[in-house]
Amino acid sequence: MIKKEILKVMSVKEIATDSYEMSLENEYISTHAVPGQFLHLSIPGHTLRRPISIASCNQMDKVVKVLFKTIGTGTKELSGYQSGEQLDGLGPIGHGFPIEDLKPNDSVLLIGGGIGIPPIYFLATALKERGIKLQFILGFQSKDFVFYEKEFNMLGETYIVTNDGSYGHRGLVTDLIPNVSSFDRYYACGPLPMLKAVKKTLAHKKGYISFEERMGCGVGACFACVLKTNDGIGYKKICQDGPVFAADEVII
Amino acid sequence: MIKKEILKVMSVKEIATDSYEMSLENEYISTHAVPGQFLHLSIPGHTLRRPISIASCNQMDKVVKVLFKTIGTGTKELSGYQSGEQLDGLGPIGHGFPIEDLKPNDSVLLIGGGIGIPPIYFLATALKERGIKLQFILGFQSKDFVFYEKEFNMLGETYIVTNDGSYGHRGLVTDLIPNVSSFDRYYACGPLPMLKAVKKTLAHKKGYISFEERMGCGVGACFACVLKTNDGIGYKKICQDGPVFAADEVII
Amino acid sequence: MIDLSVNLPGLKLKNPIMPASGCFGFGREYSQFYDLSKLGAVIMKAATGSKRFGNETPRVAETASGMLNAIGLQNPGVEKIVEKEVPFLKQYHIPIIANVAGSTIEEYEQVVTTLNHSQDIAAIELNISCPNVKEGGVQFGLDPAMASKVTERVKKLSNVPVYVKMSPNVSNITEMAVAIEAAGADGLSMINTLTGMQIHLPSKKPILSNKTGGLSGPAIKPVAIRMIYEVKKHVTIPIIGMGGIQTAEDVLEFLLAGADAVAIGTANFQNPFVCSEIIDELPNILNKYQFTSVQEATGGAHQ
Amino acid sequence: MIDLSVNLPGLKLKNPIMPASGCFGFGREYSQFYDLSKLGAVIMKAATGSKRFGNETPRVAETASGMLNAIGLQNPGVEKIVEKEVPFLKQYHIPIIANVAGSTIEEYEQVVTTLNHSQDIAAIELNISCPNVKEGGVQFGLDPAMASKVTERVKKLSNVPVYVKMSPNVSNITEMAVAIEAAGADGLSMINTLTGMQIHLPSKKPILSNKTGGLSGPAIKPVAIRMIYEVKKHVTIPIIGMGGIQTAEDVLEFLLAGADAVAIGTANFQNPFVCSEIIDELPNILNKYQFTSVQEATGGAHQ
Numbered sequence A, B: 001m002i003k004k005e006i007l008k009v010m011s012v013k014e015i016a017t018d019s020y021e022m023s024l025e026n027e028y029i030s031t032h033a034v035p036g037q038f039l040h041l042s043i044p045g046h047t048l049r050r051p052i053s054i055a056s057c058n059q060m061d062k063v064v065k066v067l068f069k070t071i072g073t074g075t076k077e078l079s080g081y082q083s084g085e086q087l088d089g090l091g092p093i094g095h096g097f098p099i100e101d102l103k104p105n106d107s108v109l110l111i112g113g114g115i116g117i118p119p120i121y122f123l124a125t126a127l128k129e130r131g132i133k134l135q136f137i138l139g140f141q142s143k144d145f146v147f148y149e150k151e152f153n154m155l156g157e158t159y160i161v162t163n164d165g166s167y168g169h170r171g172l173v174t175d176l177i178p179n180v181s182s183f184d185r186y187y188a189c190g191p192l193p194m195l196k197a198v199k200k201t202l203a204h205k206k207g208y209i210s211f212e213e214r215m216g217c218g219v220g221a222c223f224a225c226v227l228k229t230n231d232g233i234g235y236k237k238i239c240q241d242g243p244v245f246a247a248d249e250v251i252i
Numbered sequence C, D: 001m002i003d004l005s006v007n008l009p010g011l012k013l014k015n016p017i018m019p020a021s022g023c024f025g026f027g028r029e030y031s032q033f034y035d036l037s038k039l040g041a042v043i044m045k046a047a048t049g050s051k052r053f054g055n056e057t058p059r060v061a062e063t064a065s066g067m068l069n070a071i072g073l074q075n076p077g078v079e080k081i082v083e084k085e086v087p088f089l090k091q092y093h094i095p096i097i098a099n100v101a102g103s104t105i106e107e108y109e110q111v112v113t114t115l116n117h118s119q120d121i122a123a124i125e126l127n128i129s130c131p132n133v134k135e136g137g138v139q140f141g142l143d144p145a146m147a148s149k150v151t152e153r154v155k156k157l158s159n160v161p162v163y164v165k166m167s168p169n170v171s172n173i174t175e176m177a178v179a180i181e182a183a184g185a186d187g188l189s190m191i192n193t194l195t196g197m198q199i200h201l202p203s204k205k206p207i208l209s210n211k212t213g214g215l216s217g218p219a220i221k222p223v224a225i226r227m228i229y230e231v232k233k234h235v236t237i238p239i240i241g242m243g244g245i246q247t248a249e250d251v252l253e254f255l256l257a258g259a260d261a262v263a264i265g266t267a268n269f270q271n272p273f274v275c276s277e278i279i280d281e282l283p284n285i286l287n288k289y290q291f292t293s294v295q296e297a298t299g300g301a302h303q
Ligand SMILES: Cc1cc2nc3c(=O)[nH]c(=O)nc-3n(C[C@H](O)[C@H](O)[C@H](O)COP(=O)(O)OP(=O)(O)OC[C@H]3O[C@@H](n4cnc5c(N)ncnc54)[C@H](O)[C@@H]3O)c2cc1C
Pocket: A038, A048, A049, A050, A051, A052, A053, A054, A066, A067, A068, A069, A070, A071, A072, A073, A074, A075, A076, A115, A118, A119, A211, A212, A213, A214, A215, A243, C061, C062
């Protein structure tokens, strides 16, 4: 259930160019959030909240981590928060990545691009606990934007691509799909063009994709965040029905 | 000359109900401001600056003091400033109280009402230095709003009135004018109804009055703050030509 | 004891607070946050003759103290709404107001006819002011003749009182209001959004796929207050006021300008509890400014 | 090197930045803060036939991301302006634009005739959109027929190009713009303020003595961008854009929407240096978004 919670900022650190890791203390979110869900954060002076994925949860010390990139005024202000300050967040929001039906030793490919990587990390830690075999393809603009490489390497085989080839392989995440060993299903999150390419390239595979869209309410009331689907209804709301969808149910 | 200055908050303390004294460090303002002038303070999130009178200046330690009452959102936010934070202020603005022509041992009556008292205090300290004899009539809503009584007592005979009689005399500042001993001129600042009464009661006396009005630019460009005058032009701008005017030149 | 109740045609309101159309869906989502029976009434998202997908995304953008939206009247169609959504809202025992939209007068009539089959609609908010659909909608709200025509036709059909939702994008709001009152409207609902646009610098294109969108939020409050104040002087039918309300003080400002009740839209997105919190706070604010009831405050700025 | 220059009828601008009418007086006050010769041009406060005192105070109020003003065209009259103010501004060797207001067509003509005596006026901004005077002013800006009539009459008289300053308080901004272009205007200046009101809760009365006032500042930017974007599609004369500009990014947004140059009003009150700072920053912003000149950016959102 979505609650309006006060989250206490524990730390904010820059982990790559324009990229920040923020640790937040909140019992309810840390104990209820599942991979793929997000927070809708209120930033003073802004009419609309900012949707940010949950990148990890630690129930022991009640800490929720988010990773974000500074795009405009909202995320810039977010990056300026000091430990001890408080944030008003709605969450956890949405449906996470379906993983219940996976069996130990199943093998999955996780694909993340830029700020789409945080939920993939949360998902990876959960899959690891269930003994799933993991491979990662992570795409970044360039060397300076690479983050969490060490963390991912500890969870599985990790391929990194940069648009300009300044780090890892040069090109797009889809260029590396041939390089990975066989897998049973994939999970992906990132910019829309990347997701389109991934869906196309892996059309024959079962996959789940997490989407982004500009949001109003964040709870399913305003219809700002719809995505076309090929079911009877013809659309789904990313905030309420997603942000994760089966690759074959959405039209992108 | 008006400059756009950064003022460093040294301290903010509540000196009476809803009334605050804020000490600001700034060399230019503290060395150039004269009694009657004001600052036009920028408060983040607000389209318009807030005009606040200068209540004292200490050239030695470069400190400017302002006293303000929390009326709405702007002054409330102002009262929440922490020492070390910075304020953007335009100043010093306007023409101060004319005092050059006063001779030692001249006697003046200073009348202040509520948030009109701060500039009167600054004026009083300046007059005291010149050996002028001072008497004060200070009006407050009620006991809880009384501030700076001790400070004024040190400068001259001080009469305090409260609307409800909860402290000092009961009534309006004009009720006490008969009680004060003879004086050569008066200076007044406070709410408009009080100023009208004072001007009427002391019509035969030479006097200078400091006015308030809602302001835009604060520098004389927008014509928001005009006051009717009986000279040829027919008006004056409070921010630029005032805020102090000779009682007999304005129509109120 | 402060009396918050207001009686308007078809609407016995225990308090003057209702969520604005399109900002509250059909109530399901916000019912997780608080008990909707606390509301004065609820205004449903726009209903059209048949299901609409609406505009492509992006559909919203943020502006200074406001937002732009171009949802495009996405809705499942009036029949589904009567069948699935009205029964859900009915359980809260508060007046249900149906927001009616259409591209043609015939579509408006079709929607109203279908709504007539339901016993649970207390009033209609006739939306002739949606700026976000290619044809229909707003042009009815920009021309007094067309506005009175659609109002008359809908009034003839409807079993329940009709509140006409007005567009602020007009040269003469009073002329519009007078025409709508003359056409038989039971009340006015004002204001809908101001048409606006934002350009996304990186792409050099309008940020909304629909290019223009409706501006809402605190930014438009002065326009709403002005229009309600002006209209109040020239009509006798009640006014449901809206546009940028965030606090109980804002509600009082609308009442003083001439509103009999108010609707709250955009503020729900920032704070899902806003309607509930304002209902709790309103008595204190009325009391602070020496009012003993909501009705006493209405039109107060005109004395 | 980024080229900031813009050439418009009567206006050779070294950069597209000018202070908006009424927000910069006649330049004297802001000349204490920086050298006005840095500006692209300067637009003077409105001039009327004879001296006006304007409205009673309070004349301004603060709103969410904006402000209301009801100055009421206070000015010393066109003769005094030509005699005393123009010579002061002349020393900065930048184009001087005279904002012309009036209650009747005859008054507009009288002002223009007097301005013709000065050699130092580069262009006229015909203000048919001031919402803050009892008669005259804005009604010319709300009716296409009246707008074209006053435009024609002024064009016949004026020695210099005429930019018509449009009101956003209209149902159809394009219709207005097309009529004004047809009437011979050399350019458009848009937008003036949106009419608004704020009610002061303690007194229960409108805060402005004029009751209504003009809404300006960032709150109205989406409306300005929308109107400029729409009008740009239907006229060929240049547009001076304004409404809520605070930063160089805002300037680029106006250029992309279709403005050839821009004016900055309310932002001067918050930051007296705003025009100067934006002139310094604009090249960096144009460069950041891959433009080599201002002219290249104009209308960019329409491609
Ligand atoms: C479900 C979901 C999860 C997300 N998770 C993350 C995350 O973990 N880390 C991260 O860095 N970013 C994430 N994003 C993107 C993030 O929401 C935007 O980068 C952020 O809102 C930009 O705000 P801004 O004020 O900095 O930018 P501005 O451009 O100034 O924002 C203006 C408006 O546009 C909206 N907006 C701009 N870009 C986006 C975008 N890409 N998606 C949605 N709304 C946008 C803003 O929310 C705001 O309403 C997520 C988005 C969604 C929908």
